[in-house]
Amino acid sequence: MCGIVAYIGRRPALPVLLEGLKRLEYRGYDSAGLAVLNGGLKVAKAVGRVAVLEDLVNRQGGFDATMGVAHTRWATHGGVTEKNAHPHRDDATLGHGVVVIHNGIIENYATLKRYLEEKGHVFTSETDTEVLAHLIGELYRGDLERAVQSALREVTGAYAIAVMCAKEPDVMVVARKGSPLMVGVGKDEYVVASDSSAIVAHTTQAITLDDYTVARITRDSFRTTTVDNVPVTAEIRELEYDLGQIDLGAFDHYMLKEIHEQPNALRLCMKGRLDLRSGQIVLGGVSEFARELARAKRVIFVGQGTALHAGMVAEYLMEDLAKIPTDVDFASEFRYRNPMVEEGTVVVAISQSGETADTLAALQEAKQRGALALGLVNVVGSSISRETDAGVYLRVGPEIGVASTKAFLGQVCVATMLAAFVGRRRFLSADAVRELMEQMERVPSHIERILAQSEEIKRATARYVERDNWLFLGRGYNYPVALEGALKLKEISYIHAEGMPAAEMKHGPIALIDEGMPVVFVATRNSQYEKILSNIEEVRSRGGHVIAVATEGDEEIRRHVQEVFWVPDVPEPLQPLLTVVPLQLLAYHAALMRGRDVDKPRNLAKSVTVE
Ligand code: AGP
Numbered sequence: 001m002c003g004i005v006a007y008i009g010r011r012p013a014l015p016v017l018l019e020g021l022k023r024l025e026y027r028g029y030d031s032a033g034l035a036v037l038n039g040g041l042k043v044a045k046a047v048g049r050v051a052v053l054e055d056l057v058n059r060q061g062g063f064d065a066t067m068g069v070a071h072t073r074w075a076t077h078g079g080v081t082e083k084n085a086h087p088h089r090d091d092a093t094l095g096h097g098v099v100v101i102h103n104g105i106i107e108n109y110a111t112l113k114r115y116l117e118e119k120g121h122v123f124t125s126e127t128d129t130e131v132l133a134h135l136i137g138e139l140y141r142g143d144l145e146r147a148v149q150s151a152l153r154e155v156t157g158a159y160a161i162a163v164m165c166a167k168e169p170d171v172m173v174v175a176r177k178g179s180p181l182m183v184g185v186g187k188d189e190y191v192v193a194s195d196s197s198a199i200v201a202h203t204t205q206a207i208t209l210d211d212y213t214v215a216r217i218t219r220d221s222f223r224t225t226t227v228d229n230v231p232v233t234a235e236i237r238e239l240e241y242d243l244g245q246i247d248l249g250a251f252d253h254y255m256l257k258e259i260h261e262q263p264n265a266l267r268l269c270m271k272g273r274l275d276l277r278s279g280q281i282v283l284g285g286v287s288e289f290a291r292e293l294a295r296a297k298r299v300i301f302v303g304q305g306t307a308l309h310a311g312m313v314a315e316y317l318m319e320d321l322a323k324i325p326t327d328v329d330f331a332s333e334f335r336y337r338n339p340m341v342e343e344g345t346v347v348v349a350i351s352q353s354g355e356t357a358d359t360l361a362a363l364q365e366a367k368q369r370g371a372l373a374l375g376l377v378n379v380v381g382s383s384i385s386r387e388t389d390a391g392v393y394l395r396v397g398p399e400i401g402v403a404s405t406k407a408f409l410g411q412v413c414v415a416t417m418l419a420a421f422v423g424r425r426r427f428l429s430a431d432a433v434r435e436l437m438e439q440m441e442r443v444p445s446h447i448e449r450i451l452a453q454s455e456e457i458k459r460a461t462a463r464y465v466e467r468d469n470w471l472f473l474g475r476g477y478n479y480p481v482a483l484e485g486a487l488k489l490k491e492i493s494y495i496h497a498e499g500m501p502a503a504e505m506k507h508g509p510i511a512l513i514d515e516g517m518p519v520v521f522v523a524t525r526n527s528q529y530e531k532i533l534s535n536i537e538e539v540r541s542r543g544g545h546v547i548a549v550a551t552e553g554d555e556e557i558r559r560h561v562q563e564v565f566w567v568p569d570v571p572e573p574l575q576p577l578l579t580v581v582p583l584q585l586l587a588y589h590a591a592l593m594r595g596r597d598v599d600k601p602r603n604l605a606k607s608v609t610v611e
Contacts, residue, residue: 009189078126090137097166279430354382
């Protein structure tokens with residue numbers, strides 16, 4: 001999604017803006033721009049990476065100022081062009097030197113644009129953001145804060161904005177609704193950003209704005225109001241972030257770093273939450289709802305992409321361990337299908353970023369219908385986490401790579417603990433939970449053994465990396481893992497891959513099998529092992545080549561397949577925590593072999609904050 005960085009203080013603004021944009025690069029974008037205010041407005045925009053913008057600014061010169069705004073754009077309205085890049089300005093003749101950067105979507109921009117064109121406004125871009133800049137200019141009567149409030153009252157949609165005006169060289173106005181925005185509070189300076197990674201280098205004291213909040217900032221003052229100019233208080237909190245966590249270290253890519261971080265990430269995720277002595281799972285974030293959860297009539301997990309796949313594992317876990325009827329749905333489908341949410345329903349939103357627009361909206365829809373709304377989220381203080389009644393943070397640390405890896409494991413790990421937490425209050429004995437916890441505590445070291453196979457996985461991947469169509473198959477707990485493996489391969493290598501239940505092959509997709517086609521089976525020893533062997537034979541007899549993720553020591557499967565990636569034996573509910581790891585490495589190696597940008601795959605963004 002788009003990235004926002006703004007600065008007002010007494011230091012040079014340009015280094016803060018450029019360094020902040022580089023911190024946000026992982027979120028995905030296609031163009032960048034900035035504006036500084038020092039007597040007059042100075043604007044620069046460029047298609048491509050932040051480095052292109054930096055080079056342009058350094059060549060042009062004249063960007064010395066202590067106040068400015070900067071933006072990375074992920075196109076929603078209008079193509080990837082310099083004209084459509086932010087910042088956007090109000091009308092060249094009717095305007096007042098207003099400049100705006102924006103993350104989100106102005107849904108009624110076309111109506112507003114017609115209204116402004118009738119008043120003589122001339123537009124230079126195809127964007128909704130430029131319409132907002134012109135609207136603020138149109139409503140400007142000498143007070144930028146009031147003009148922004150008036151304009152936002154006319155707007156429908158989502159926004160996180162930072163606004164400056166040449167006529168008010170000491171004032172910056174920022175506001176948000178539905179898109180994240182936080183204000184870092186330094187000494188006589190403020191750093192505004194859409195993500196804390198652009199703030200922590202300057203301060204760890206930050207204010208996360210609530211929806212419909214407008215902040216008027218000067219070098220030594222800060223005021224928050226609603227869009228109706230009603231004063232509201234803003235709470236400063238400590239940002240849980242350190243730059244060391246978001247630096248690349250010795251790894252070539254964030255994705256590889258985060259794959260290898262998974263053992264420690266899971267240790268952090270479980271830390272303090274597995275009380276082996278009492279046989280209790282300790283989840284402080286949901287403890288006040290323990291009785292309501294134990295009496296729940298139905299649980300619904302919602303999410304998108306990888307988070308949805310974690311929700312599919314969670315569906316099996318909740319029914320197995322807590323014996324509660326459970327569903328899982330794309331958040332985008334749930335929110336619009338007029339869902340049945342009866343008494344005793346719990347809706348659980350799963351999200352790494354906590355900013356996915358569809359997941360946030362699905363949660364709000366569920367709350368509106370009376371559900372207890374929980375969140376399994378990684379980013380503390382994110383929109384989804386603030387919308388929930390309660391929740392459990394993943395605590396796997398910042399995930400920078402666009403392809404989600406350690407966050408998936410965190411989501412599945414927390415879902416496992418949540419299901420056991422509820423199950424213990426229903427039918428699970430302390431001994432059963434203790435046994436599960438003992439097994440969970442061994443998972444990080446199991447993952448370390450799988451990671452040691454990376455070169456072997458790379459060799460096997462090289463045999464098939466030129467093939468343009470792959471299948472990923474699994475049963476039971478391993479079916480969502482098959483989907484996740486397919487998504488990983490698709491999104492970073494651009495190879496077409498499809499995941500499905502292994503039994504589904506016979507109902508059509510088996511027609512795809514041709515000589516040498518790579519078919520990945522997640523085929524660990526579990527309740528459906530014999531059936532998956534049959535499915536493997538169905539593929540082999542038609543010329544398909546099988547790559548299996550299998551349980552260490554399973555000599556049987558070796559006779560049926562071309563390649564095997566081994567995982568230690570664990571109880572079925574814990575198998576997804578292991579079987580996904582070889583597939584993450586397969587996708588990583590395939591992407592490199594195909595020359596892809598692993599951490600910033602084309603067309604993708606780290607957090608999809610628009611519908
Ligand atoms: C995962 O590799 C993808 N980048 C994507 O599917 C992601 O999982 C999805 O957009 C949901 O994001 P969230 O977990 O931040 O809500």
